[in-house]
Every structure is written in C-alpha cells, then in structure tokens.
Amino acid sequence: MSLTTPIAQALCAALELGPGQAGEIERLLSTPPNLALGDFAFPCFQLARQLRSAPPKIAAELAAKIPTGGLISRATAAGPYVNFFLNRTAATRQVIGAVRTAADRYGASDDGAGRTMVVEFSSPNIAKPFHFGHLRSTNIGANLARLFEFAGWQVVRRNYLGDWGTQFGFVIYAWRRWGDEAALAARAIDYLVELYVRAYRESEQDPSIRDQARELFRRLEQGDAEIVPLWQKFRELSLAGFVRTYTRLAIGFDNFDGEAAASRNMDAVIRRFVTAGVAVESEGALVVPVADVIGRDIAPLMLRKSDGASTYAARDCAEAIERYSRYRFDGNIYVVSRQEDYFAQLFVALSKLGKAEGWPVDWPALCQNVSFGFVRGMSTRKGEAVWLEDVLDEARDRARRVREEKSAANPRSFPVLPTAELDAIGEGVGQAALLYFDVSSRRLSDVSFDWDTVLQFEGNTGPYLQYAHARMCGIFRRAGEQGLAAGDAPAAAVADEEWALVLCIREFPSAVQRACVGREPHEISRYLGSLASAFNGFYNNHMVLDPADPGTSAGRLALVGASRTVLANGLRLLGIRPLEVM
RNA sequence: GCGCCUGUAGCUCAACGGAUAGAGCACCGACCUUCUAAGUCGGGGGUUGCAGGUUCGAUUCCUGCCAGGCGCGCCA
Structure with missing residues (x-):
C-alpha cells in the first residue's frame, strides 16, 4: 500500500465521498515546498466552488475531521492546504520493506506485460563519421529500451544502419581511385570517412565525380560482382568499429539490418502502393499525397524520383512493413532528430496503404518519432566535430x-x-x-x-x-x-x-x-x-x-x-x- | 510560404496548472584525529523574451508578436 492511500481514504471519509473516489483524491495530493510544512498536501481550491466556501475555511474544517493514528500522525490547515504529517517510523518501515522485497526490481512494473516495443536508435551512416552528436540518438534509444524493459515490455533494439545510397557510390569511387589497403587495415572506419569526404569535396569542383558515384551505386544495386564485395567489406569494417564503441557504452542491439536489407523488399512494396491506388505519378516522380490527411501544406512522400531511382522513404516503408510482420509490435519508436514532417508523411502514407489493402490492424498509428535536440558545436564543416x-x-x-x-x-x-x-x-x-x-x-x-x-x-x-x-x-x-x-x-x-x-x-x-x-x-x-x-x-x-x-x-x-x-x-x-x- | 522545437540567474540546465521559481558550474567564505572532501553548509545573484487571454491561481495552457535553432518533391 502506498503512503498516500491512507491520506486519500481519510480525506474521502471527511468529505463524505464514496471509496471509489479515493484514487482521484490521491492524484490531487502534492508535496509541500519543505518538510516543515508537512509531508503531503491536499489543495482545497477545486472544492471551493462545489462547497461554496473559501479554500482556507475548507482546509481548516477538513483538517479537524482527519483522524490521526496509524500512518497519519497529524493534519493541519495552512491557508488553502491541508498538510499531512506521517508517522515517520511506520512509514520508513513500509518504504524500506518495499525496496527490500522488490530489490533490483524496485521501480519496475508489468505495465507492458505481453506487449512488444521496437526501438530504432543510433542508426549511424556508414560513410559518415560517428561523432559526439551521434551519442544523442544512441543514448536516448538505449535508455528508452531499458526503461520499457523495466516496465515489463518485450523490447527489440534495432540499429537501422545507413548502409545504402549514393554515398556508397562516393566511397567506392574514392576507393577505386585512391584506395590503400594498408591504410584501410590500419585505420578502418576513419580511413573510409576520409575517402568519402575527399570524393565529396572534389565532386563540388568536378560534377562528373557525382555522376560516376551514382553510376557505381546503380551497379551496386544491380548486384555487380566487382562492386558488391567492396560494399560488404566496408560495411563489415564500419560495423566492427561501431560495435567497439557500443561495447564501451554497454549498449547492445538485437538487429543491425539497415537500408540495404530494406531495399530487398522495396520494389514489391512500391508495387503495392501503386496497385492500391495510393501512390500517384507527379512531375515524373512517384509520390503518396499526405496533405489531405494532415490538413496543411505539406509535400507528398516520394517513393521514386523522376530518374527512376528509389528513395530512402521507399526503403523506410518496406522496412516498417517487414518490421510489423516480423514482430507484431504494439509500439515502434524511431529515435531520430528533427524529422517530424518526414515521419508524419511516412506514417500517413503507410496508414493509407493499410486502409486501401484492408489491414486488420492500423499499426502505423502505433509508430512514433521520438525527436531530440541538436548538439551545438559539432559541425563537420567547421571542423568542430569531435569523435x-x-x-x-x-x-x-x-x-x-x-x-x-x-x-x-x-x-x-x-x-x-x-x-x-x-x-x-x-x-x-x-x-x-x-x-x-x-x-x-x-x-x-x-x-x-x-x-x-x-x-x-x-x-x-x-x-x-x-x-x-x-x-x-x-x-x-x-x-x-x-x-x-x-x-x-x-x-x-x-x-x-x-x-x-x-x-x-x-x-x-x-x-x-x-x-x-x-x-x-x-x-x-x-x-x-x-x-x-x-x-x-x-x-x-x-x-x-x-x-x-x-x-x-x-x-x-x-x-x-x-x-x-x-x-x-x-x-x-x-x-x-x-x-x-x- | 508551410511546419516543428527552444527562449528561466553570468554559463549549463530544472520546476504533476499550486505555497517564497530551484540545482550545478563559476565567484566569496566555512567544514576532514568519526563510515570515501568526486562531498556538505552558508553568501551574492531573476521583470521566467514581449503583450494579451483562460483560471481562485500561469514559468507551465491558448492567441499574437520578437529572437534563435531545425525541417520542408528528386540528400538520407
């Protein structure tokens, strides 16, 4: 029994309320600003109207009606508050007993029993540096995962690696042009980042590099026998580096499938959007309009660009669908910063597909973007980034x-x-x-x-x-x-x-x-x-x-x-x- | 233009719609012959961005401004 339950019960009796309302009274209890005033307080403001009386008067009348003994040692009126003092010895015995009984489960609950929560977090981009700013998603996600486990949920930790996309074309381009096995063996991930940055910088002077990078990524997507092994090698090296850092932070994941894995089901998912009549052609691209549902001027979700290339959004859709069919989750959290509009588009687009296809569960409504603030002083461009x-x-x-x-x-x-x-x-x-x-x-x-x-x-x-x-x-x-x-x-x-x-x-x-x-x-x-x-x-x-x-x-x-x-x-x-x- | 987030002490940050807006850092001072001084206690420091509104009561909720950050059909 909680320390505040007897207080609520005594207040209920004094107010001549039914015992069913004790819970409501208990929620109204607050904590006085300091111990000298009391241990718990009941504010009487809200009763003033019903009782047609001034709060201080109500407080005084209530305080007089509170029986002492048991856990409650004293009840006094202080202005509009009834302040309660507990029997410290009895209350301390009770609290210590509760902690001892529960031990390392003290604070835990079974609120989430039988339910599954997927937490997607960290999700670093393999071709980009893992700097201090990435700690944010990583740590918030890891904390949420542990919190939900503590609250009785079955938790799945997903690290949705950024292991696909044109940036890989840049890395592969750089590797073929400047690559050095010895440097890669020695510095692995740092070296890959350098290669990416070098290729990207030079592409600003020489746009043909960009075209070559795109072409290399296209070959990767088509399963080119020369390119795919390079991608696999770079991915493995990067992942090994990330895992070392995660280990130091005592963070583990259940799954590292990233965009590359998601892209396997992507074409089929895009076809489903088209067949269901949810996706439409617009300016040569394939998009899912969402402004009608969201109710304001917002861009549609783009599944395919006008040049025929797929987008990360298409991969995210495929991944979400795959994820639900695999876990049948009751909650799915994306710990991603400052992409509120994008996730709104994503969830609405998936919901539309669900309605059109008649899904039994509107699971996109169970998805949530958990955003977070920016780490200032971490600009890669200004050279501030700290590993x-x-x-x-x-x-x-x-x-x-x-x-x-x-x-x-x-x-x-x-x-x-x-x-x-x-x-x-x-x-x-x-x-x-x-x-x-x-x-x-x-x-x-x-x-x-x-x-x-x-x-x-x-x-x-x-x-x-x-x-x-x-x-x-x-x-x-x-x-x-x-x-x-x-x-x-x-x-x-x-x-x-x-x-x-x-x-x-x-x-x-x-x-x-x-x-x-x-x-x-x-x-x-x-x-x-x-x-x-x-x-x-x-x-x-x-x-x-x-x-x-x-x-x-x-x-x-x-x-x-x-x-x-x-x-x-x-x-x-x-x-x-x-x-x-x- | 369409949106999201944030404005609180010199700095970094708190505050279930409730009593005198609190911590830490920095600054000044006190406390180790008792269980770890990475600690504790005291001091100075505030028009909670501005103006309205709702309420018995607003740092908190609503509206409008101001300032900053971020995102918005072919980057991911």
Missing part, C-alpha cells in the same frame, strides 16, 4: 588522473589501487560522465558540447552519483568489519535528513513511469540527482555506524541499503555502472 571515441578516451584518462591525485593527497580515504582496478574505475567514471551529461537535459533541448562541461566530475554529474553509491558500499564494507548488520527499520526517531531520504526513495517508481510515458530519460537523471543529494545530506549529518549503538546502526544501515538499491537500479537504467569503490 565519440576520443571523448571516451579523454574522459577515462581524466578520471584516472583525478583518482591518482586523490590518492596522493588523501591516501586514507583514497587508498592506492592496483593498476587494473584504477583502469576500470577510470573507464567507468569517464563513461558515466558522458552518459549522464547526455541525459542531464530534456530530450528536446539543444545541448552544447564543451569539453570541460562534458568531462566535469563534480556537482550534478554521473561521477557524483557513482560517488554516492561507492560511499554506500563503503559503509557496508565497514559495517562488516565492525560486525554490524542492517535491521529492517529505524530504531529511534527518524531525523529530518533520514525522512527526506525515505520520501525520495518512495518517488522512484513514479519517476520511472513518467520517464516511460514521456519517453524522457531525463526524468531518471533528475531523480537520481535528488536521491544522491538527499543521501549526502543524510550522510553528512548522521553517523551510520556506531559499535556502541548496534540498534541505531542497524536502522540506518537499512536505510542506506534501500538507498543503494534504488540508486543502483536507476544507474543501470541509464547504462551507468554502479561502482563499489571509487
């Missing part, structure tokens, strides 16, 4: 250096560590700084890349969270040495800092839910920041371990244990490793 691998390396090195400096300055708190452990901590802390930076603003805000901000380890950062976790683990290690063990509830009166921590722990499941509903991983980072802050407040004001007082120690250890469980669960949702030693 993600380089940022990871720098983060790791700095984290390692910071730890070494701490050992030198304060060996008592930061004992000198074996090299292997130092390396692991560096990698973990660096990765945490990066991943947390990425989710520390809302999905749709633009973010600025700045080395010092990204690699910051103090304040509201990934390392700050890991540090709190390491401290919790340190307390348990020390407790073991002193022969102290956790109890199941506080032994004495619950102090403000302990109580604030308990209330924060209780909030985790609703933070997870908000993150899922809003497709907003930032909810988790924000929550964890407040949790770590609450813990540090507690930590700095109360000694957990006191061999002379095993009772108090046991109660506080229980609280630290619950905090650690929640912090670790949250960190894992963000893909950050909860470190035991820092």
Whole structure:
C-alpha cells in the first residue's frame, strides 16, 4: 500500500465521498515546498466552488475531521492546504520493506506485460563519421529500451544502419581511385570517412565525380560482382568499429539490418502502393499525397524520383512493413532528430496503404518519432566535430588522473589501487560522465558540447552519483568489519535528513513511469540527482555506524541499503555502472 | 510560404496548472584525529523574451508578436 492511500481514504471519509473516489483524491495530493510544512498536501481550491466556501475555511474544517493514528500522525490547515504529517517510523518501515522485497526490481512494473516495443536508435551512416552528436540518438534509444524493459515490455533494439545510397557510390569511387589497403587495415572506419569526404569535396569542383558515384551505386544495386564485395567489406569494417564503441557504452542491439536489407523488399512494396491506388505519378516522380490527411501544406512522400531511382522513404516503408510482420509490435519508436514532417508523411502514407489493402490492424498509428535536440558545436564543416571515441578516451584518462591525485593527497580515504582496478574505475567514471551529461537535459533541448562541461566530475554529474553509491558500499564494507548488520527499520526517531531520504526513495517508481510515458530519460537523471543529494545530506549529518549503538546502526544501515538499491537500479537504467569503490 | 522545437540567474540546465521559481558550474567564505572532501553548509545573484487571454491561481495552457535553432518533391 502506498503512503498516500491512507491520506486519500481519510480525506474521502471527511468529505463524505464514496471509496471509489479515493484514487482521484490521491492524484490531487502534492508535496509541500519543505518538510516543515508537512509531508503531503491536499489543495482545497477545486472544492471551493462545489462547497461554496473559501479554500482556507475548507482546509481548516477538513483538517479537524482527519483522524490521526496509524500512518497519519497529524493534519493541519495552512491557508488553502491541508498538510499531512506521517508517522515517520511506520512509514520508513513500509518504504524500506518495499525496496527490500522488490530489490533490483524496485521501480519496475508489468505495465507492458505481453506487449512488444521496437526501438530504432543510433542508426549511424556508414560513410559518415560517428561523432559526439551521434551519442544523442544512441543514448536516448538505449535508455528508452531499458526503461520499457523495466516496465515489463518485450523490447527489440534495432540499429537501422545507413548502409545504402549514393554515398556508397562516393566511397567506392574514392576507393577505386585512391584506395590503400594498408591504410584501410590500419585505420578502418576513419580511413573510409576520409575517402568519402575527399570524393565529396572534389565532386563540388568536378560534377562528373557525382555522376560516376551514382553510376557505381546503380551497379551496386544491380548486384555487380566487382562492386558488391567492396560494399560488404566496408560495411563489415564500419560495423566492427561501431560495435567497439557500443561495447564501451554497454549498449547492445538485437538487429543491425539497415537500408540495404530494406531495399530487398522495396520494389514489391512500391508495387503495392501503386496497385492500391495510393501512390500517384507527379512531375515524373512517384509520390503518396499526405496533405489531405494532415490538413496543411505539406509535400507528398516520394517513393521514386523522376530518374527512376528509389528513395530512402521507399526503403523506410518496406522496412516498417517487414518490421510489423516480423514482430507484431504494439509500439515502434524511431529515435531520430528533427524529422517530424518526414515521419508524419511516412506514417500517413503507410496508414493509407493499410486502409486501401484492408489491414486488420492500423499499426502505423502505433509508430512514433521520438525527436531530440541538436548538439551545438559539432559541425563537420567547421571542423568542430569531435569523435565519440576520443571523448571516451579523454574522459577515462581524466578520471584516472583525478583518482591518482586523490590518492596522493588523501591516501586514507583514497587508498592506492592496483593498476587494473584504477583502469576500470577510470573507464567507468569517464563513461558515466558522458552518459549522464547526455541525459542531464530534456530530450528536446539543444545541448552544447564543451569539453570541460562534458568531462566535469563534480556537482550534478554521473561521477557524483557513482560517488554516492561507492560511499554506500563503503559503509557496508565497514559495517562488516565492525560486525554490524542492517535491521529492517529505524530504531529511534527518524531525523529530518533520514525522512527526506525515505520520501525520495518512495518517488522512484513514479519517476520511472513518467520517464516511460514521456519517453524522457531525463526524468531518471533528475531523480537520481535528488536521491544522491538527499543521501549526502543524510550522510553528512548522521553517523551510520556506531559499535556502541548496534540498534541505531542497524536502522540506518537499512536505510542506506534501500538507498543503494534504488540508486543502483536507476544507474543501470541509464547504462551507468554502479561502482563499489571509487 | 508551410511546419516543428527552444527562449528561466553570468554559463549549463530544472520546476504533476499550486505555497517564497530551484540545482550545478563559476565567484566569496566555512567544514576532514568519526563510515570515501568526486562531498556538505552558508553568501551574492531573476521583470521566467514581449503583450494579451483562460483560471481562485500561469514559468507551465491558448492567441499574437520578437529572437534563435531545425525541417520542408528528386540528400538520407
């Protein structure tokens, strides 16, 4: 039972409402701005009209009718609010018990039980650099995938590689003209990017290069025996590079089928659009009009260009159809930035086909584009682009250096560590700084890349969270040495800092839910920041371990244990490793 | 022209339609002979882009401006 349920029930009784309305009352409860005012608040504004009375008067009358005892220790009116104070000891016992019971499933749910969610994310372009900006889709998608799994969904992670299209013509053109096996073997993906950039730049002076690139891509599409093996080789090399980066970020995919795979069914899908009468000829191209459905001036979805070449849109249609027939998904998320119009066109076009062909399920309505903000300061043209691998390396090195400096300055708190452990901590802390930076603003805000901000380890950062976790683990290690063990509830009166921590722990499941509903991983980072802050407040004001007082120690250890469980669960949702030693 | 997104402290960002708009960074000061100081506490800092509207109440919702970013039939 939730802490707020008894409050809602008491309010229902006082208002002479039926028990069926307790849920509605419970949703109206809010949190006072500070603990001194109360633990939960009921605003009386909305009742004023029905009861024909002033909110403060209603609040005063209600407060007088709330029976105390059980979880509720006191109810007082404060202006238009009825503020509730809980029995801290009983409530703390309840919250800690809930965390212990659920353990690493605390915060999880079965909301998505029996349903499948496809998350398409990262989707790098093989002929283009994988720079820091690509972390956005990659991280948001990975976070959403973990969140939906935590909420009970069956999740499919799709990396829709940009492995097809004219850009491959450029790469192949460059390879045939300047290609060097040794350089390819040594630098793989970086070298391919250089080749692409060189060919593309020269094509701006010499348009015939563009024509040759198009011709090479046409030969690739036709399965030319000389070209196809090159494409396969380049694709494999690039993919291997991406996978190395993904591994460092602890991100995995179920499937890497990209545009090349989608193009296999493309012609058949285009024929279906034509046969169904959904696609029409326009200015020599084949398009699906969507303005009639969307209701404004918007371009049609183009399936085939006037020169007869297919478009990425046709491949996306084919891929979506294939995807639904394979997974029968209940949700399909595309983590792609700033393409809202395009996805609107895509989903409407597919819906039209569905209506014309009489599909039993209007699954295009289950598809959603999850957009996100732009990373500023990452322009390839201006030469600002920063490779993600380089940022990871720098983060790791700095984290390692910071730890070494701490050992030198304060060996008592930061004992000198074996090299292997130092390396692991560096990698973990660096990765945490990066991943947390990425989710520390809302999905749709633009973010600025700045080395010092990204690699910051103090304040509201990934390392700050890991540090709190390491401290919790340190307390348990020390407790073991002193022969102290956790109890199941506080032994004495619950102090403000302990109580604030308990209330924060209780909030985790609703933070997870908000993150899922809003497709907003930032909810988790924000929550964890407040949790770590609450813990540090507690930590700095109360000694957990006191061999002379095993009772108090046991109660506080229980609280630290619950905090650690929640912090670790949250960190894992963000893909950050909860470190035991820092 | 048609659309989407964003304007909050010097900077980076928060704030279920609710009480005095909060954190971090930076700056100034305090705290390690007690569990990790990557921490904690205090201080200065704000006309929430502008103007209307809805509401008991608007940073939040609606309309119009202003500013910035991004996307719009033959790039993907």
